[in-house]
Amino acid sequence: MNIDLHIHTTASDGSLTPTQVVQEAQQAGLGVISVADHDTTSGVAEALEAQDAHDVIVVPGVEISASHPSGEAHILGYWMDHDDPAFQAFLERPRSTRGPRIIEMCKCLRGLGLEVRAEEVFEEAGGKEAVGRPHLAKVLLAKGYVKDMEEAFQGYLIKGAPAYVKRIKNSTAETIAAIHRFGGISVIAHPGLLKGPGLVDSLIQEGAMGIEVLCHEHDSAAAERYSEMADRNGLLKTGGSDYHGDMLEKSFRLGDLQVPYQFYLELKGVKARIQSPTRDR
Ligand SMILES: [Zn+2]
Ligand SMILES: [Zn+2]
Incomplete structure (x- = not known):
């Protein structure tokens, strides 16, 4: 049974509602998914509600856009206590700017x-x-x-044009720390897309707990490289399709990416060792 730990819904820029995503996941034969919308957890509750009727386990997630002096990065967070008002305030901070x-x-x-x-x-x-x-x-x-x-x-x-003003984002270090503070697991999303020099290494130094090894942006050589990097640094390996429904012109369907169930078990094992009052699933 395969899993997919990186899916977008209408809560951010996906084309399917959280319920539709869970339905599609079931049809695609996925056993575990994570709804990981951009900078919001507003689709999580609906997905959690849909999971029981569809026999798909939903991992509450988020994909946070963050900045680092050497470039932009996306940090995935899993199982944090996302309903905590202080965590929501953290997500809201860039929006208020x-x-x-x-x-x-x-x-x-x-x-x-x-x-x-x-x-x-x-x-x-x-x-x-x-x-x-x-x-x-x-x-x-x-x-x-x-x-x-x-x-x-x-x-x-655009960047470099005369009226460009930089968008303010949470820093990568703050983002990783916030995910941990609220009992979550931080994972570097699609590292193959990160442009900044040494950025992936910096994120590991900042405490990222995992690397998204498998994704559509990585060919098998890249997947192998990030898998070795995860092993070398004692990090979790995850995988996800970054599915957006038909919002982006991509040729894959949910379930096309083969992410092993084992990744979920390891992630869950680490979560079980983190002391926090978060929901258990
Ligand atoms: Zn991303
Ligand atoms: Zn994404």
Whole structure:
């Protein structure tokens, strides 16, 4: 029986609801899955509720975007006490900086002679919480400052462009520590995609407990390399498809990636040794 410890739902940018994900997982013959949405655990409760009717074990998860001086990384967290308000506050922290970032970017644009106000962008986004660069690009387009979204991004909004302002994220060290503080297991997501020099080694030094060895981004040589790295450092091995339904143009289906059940048993063994009041499953 195979497992998949990295799945997105409509709680972030996946196309299936948590219940649909559990249904699909059952149809694909998966025994264990983790709902690991970007920076939110809001899909976890629904997935946990769906698991009993579908004979699929759901591991509560999250995939946190974090920054390190040498680059960006995604850190997976499993089985933390995600309902703890302090953990939710940790996840919320970068979200509360979305508004101020857009205000800064609008200031830069006005300095360039483009009359854009942050309020217009918030209105486009339906609020400050979810606002991002695509909303700003749409406003630029609507005002005729650019001919398409591409020009808005390339000319003004991408890293290095004149109105770019860095997005504030939790650091990788803070993220790993927070997952542990709330009784969870931290895992480096798709290390093969991490660009920063020495980034994976830095994350291990910061205390990451596992490495996502198997994923669609890794060919067999990469999987082998990360597997050896995990062994050398005494880390857990995990695997997941990073399934987003049909939101991303990827050619795989749930269940295509072969992740052994053994990975789940080892993960669970470590969780059992962590003292915390989290739910048991
Ligand atoms: Zn990711
Ligand atoms: Zn992902």
